[in-house]
Amino acid sequence: MGAGPSAPKDEQMEELKETTDESVQRAAAAIAQADVLLLLTGAGWSADSGLSVYKDVADVQAYRERDLTYSKICEPHWLEDDPELFFGFWGGCFNDYRETREHEGYHIVKRWRDALFDRTKTSRTLAARHGGAAQAFYSFTSNVDAHHLRVFGEAEVRECHGNSETWQCSDRACHTFAESADAPSRWAAPSEFRFAVDGETHNAPDGAPSQPAAAPAGKPQHGFVGNHPKCPRCAKCMRPSILMFADSDWCDDQAQRDRWDAWQSAVEEQAVAQKGGTAPLRVAILEVGAGGNVTTIRNLAETTAESINGKGGVATLIRVNPDLPLADSNRRQASTISLPSYGLAAVKKIDAAMTALRKQGEAAVATADASPLPLRTVPIVPVESNGGDGSGSGRGGGVDPTTGLKPGEIAPSSPEQLLKIRETFDAIDTDGSGTLDREEVKNAALQLGRCFIGKDLDDAMAAMDCDGNGEVDFDEFCEWWEGGGKLSASERFDLKWAQFGARMDQVLSSALAGAGIRNPA
Numbered sequence: 001m002g003a004g005p006s007a008p009k010d011e012q013m014e015e016l017k018e019t020t021d022e023s024v025q026r027a028a029a030a031i032a033q034a035d036v037l038l039l040l041t042g043a044g045w046s047a048d049s050g051l052s053v054y055k056d057v058a059d060v061q062a063y064r065e066r067d068l069t070y071s072k073i074c075e076p077h078w079l080e081d082d083p084e085l086f087f088g089f090w091g092g093c094f095n096d097y098r099e100t101r102e103h104e105g106y107h108i109v110k111r112w113r114d115a116l117f118d119r120t121k122t123s124r125t126l127a128a129r130h131g132g133a134a135q136a137f138y139s140f141t142s143n144v145d146a147h148h149l150r151v152f153g154e155a156e157v158r159e160c161h162g163n164s165e166t167w168q169c170s171d172r173a174c175h176t177f178a179e180s181a182d183a184p185s186r187w188a189a190p191s192e193f194r195f196a197v198d199g200e201t202h203n204a205p206d207g208a209p210s211q212p213a214a215a216p217a218g219k220p221q222h223g224f225v226g227n228h229p230k231c232p233r234c235a236k237c238m239r240p241s242i243l244m245f246a247d248s249d250w251c252d253d254q255a256q257r258d259r260w261d262a263w264q265s266a267v268e269e270q271a272v273a274q275k276g277g278t279a280p281l282r283v284a285i286l287e288v289g290a291g292g293n294v295t296t297i298r299n300l301a302e303t304t305a306e307s308i309n310g311k312g313g314v315a316t317l318i319r320v321n322p323d324l325p326l327a328d329s330n331r332r333q334a335s336t337i338s339l340p341s342y343g344l345a346a347v348k349k350i351d352a353a354m355t356a357l358r359k360q361g362e363a364a365v366a367t368a369d370a371s372p373l374p375l376r377t378v379p380i381v382p383v384e385s386n387g388g389d390g391s392g393s394g395r396g397g398g399v400d401p402t403t404g405l406k407p408g409e410i411a412p413s414s415p416e417q418l419l420k421i422r423e424t425f426d427a428i429d430t431d432g433s434g435t436l437d438r439e440e441v442k443n444a445a446l447q448l449g450r451c452f453i454g455k456d457l458d459d460a461m462a463a464m465d466c467d468g469n470g471e472v473d474f475d476e477f478c479e480w481w482e483g484g485g486k487l488s489a490s491e492r493f494d495l496k497w498a499q500f501g502a503r504m505d506q507v508l509s510s511a512l513a514g515a516g517i518r519n520p521a
């Protein structure tokens with residue numbers, strides 16, 4: 001385990017930049033030698049196509065005047081409270097995603113996929129295990145622009161936050177009913193359709209869209225008639241099937257999720273099958289543009305690499321990120337090639353290096369050094385036991401080398417740290433009520449050095465707000481922050497239960513003592 005994404009120190013960044021060329025060579029070798037390639041992408045990858053992330057989309061005068069931050073706009077309740085705002089924001093994103101061409105990086109990776117991971121011995125063995133159409137390649141993304149589906153096959157793409165091209169009924173009951181009746185519950189937006197969005201207000205009034213959908217005779221009603229698309233079944237408004245913030249109505253694409261789970265299991269099974277043989281399964285994990293805001297992709301990258309290595313394979317994580325290229329967990333740095341770069345630029349460099357390497361012939365590819373370059377400024381502290389169970393949480397009792405704490409143990413804060421947390425809490429709690437609501441918790445976490453949105457924030461609130469009244473007091477906040485708030489999403493999830501127990505002890509001992517003294521355990 002370890003702290004969440006933290007920016008490298010100056011001397012670390014300096015060394016990473018000095019060694020970038022060598023790391024690019026090794027990344028190219030790792031991909032060229034791999035049996036399996038997993039592409040993991042976050043917002044930074046889409047940004048290379050010129051697309052704005054939500055934060056920038058929302059940074060306009062009309063929203064500022066209404067004091068609407070992007071996380072507020074991205075909440076689904078606007079569909080009911082202010083549909084013009086809702087369809088203005090999501091319709092604007094939809095239009096932009098459609099008008100934007102995916103960048104060259106997609107096509108470079110597609111070339112690698114076709115040349116090295118399609119219809120190979122490994123891909124056939126994997127297919128026998130997962131029973132699907134995916135080869136020895138998968139693209140997993142948190143981006144919702146659906147651009148991966150333009151380039152890669154449907155059977156090899158997982159969009160963990162949904163996509164803007166697929167729409168669902170806003171009424172979960174309608175959706176659930178359809179699924180149980182095996183009727184359509186998600187609809188693809190027609191290709192011609194564009195929302196009419198006012199350039200000044202960014203609202204999308206009901207009425208005519210800017211480009212209507214063609215309605216060929218005999219085609220079923222698709223719901224995209226007006227500027228506010230309606231569910232073809234119940235005529236309530238539809239919404240993009242995207243995981244928004246504070247969103248309990250999003251319906252994931254279960255089939256897509258199942259395909260990914262099956263493929264991932266097949267890769268792990270294959271690593272076990274080849275363990276101890278002449279050649280271990282080699283897996284290259286290329287992670288691009290996954291920053292510290294949404295940690296799903298970073299966690300997945302590191303835990304997948306660790307899991308495969310723990311099962312006898314050789315997994316190398318190539319982390320491409322201009323600000324946060326290091327492994328979030330120190331011990332995982334040993335299997336991480338860190339490239340401090342923007343995504344497209346790095347992919348082009350790796351491609352050039354790989355082309356040069358492959359030109360030298362098979363022997364050169366096979367003998368090229370594909371191991372992560374050891375970094376002088378990032379010493380790896382070996383973990384004595386617990387060879388990695390793949391859960392990333394080390395439930396077996398692995399001790400964090402940097403904190404000396406076991407999973408579930410709560411780090412005691414120094415008086416200075418407590419003061420800092422108290423000051424932050426009081427500064428956020430402007431009305432002096434002694435409690436923070438959801439938005440305030442997010443701001444407090446941000447000021448203490450971490451950004452929580454969406455599911456992460458939901459998890460945090462669920463972990464802290466025991467009585468579910470939507471408010472968090474200082475003790476709850478402080479204990480959560482010390483024990484788990486600084487950790488990654490999966491680690492926080494594990495800690496949630498330890499936290500719950502600790503808080504119960506605290507509540508009981510407080511009640512017994514008749515005073516609000518914190519129980520140190």
Ligand SMILES: [Zn+2]
Nearest residue numbers: 169174231234
């Ligand atoms: Zn409906």
